[in-house]
Amino acid sequence: MSSMLAASLAASPVAAQVYGDGVGMWHGTWGWGHMVVGGLMMLLFWAAVIALIVLIVRWLSGSAREQRPPDRSALEILEERFARGEIEREEFEEKRRLLAGQAGAQKGR
Structure with missing residues (x-):
């Protein structure tokens, strides 16, 4: 120590x-x-x-x-909304024609 x-x-x-x-x-x-x-x-x-x-x-x-799931087109979303009953047939047809016109205008560019 x-x-x-x-x-x-x-x-x-x-x-x-x-x-x-x-x-x-x-x-x-x-x-x-x-x-x-x-x-x-x-x-x-x-x-x-x-x-x-x-x-x-x-x-x-x-x-x-x-x-993430692949992006859906506007027409697919519209069809789903119509199928769920969120929009009426007249509104669906109107918007579908509108979308078809936009798609045609874009293809013509």
């Missing part, structure tokens, strides 16, 4: 020489700034790791755009 005490006391002058002016490892010019910056860096690191994992999972599973 006394040899451990002697060894620790013998090391004290060495520590005093290394940190000569008393500005030791914890009392530098940053003060507690090392801990704040270190904490922020740790948060940024873990946020980057989590974001990377999410991106990899989304990439491996396929994007949401690929899983």
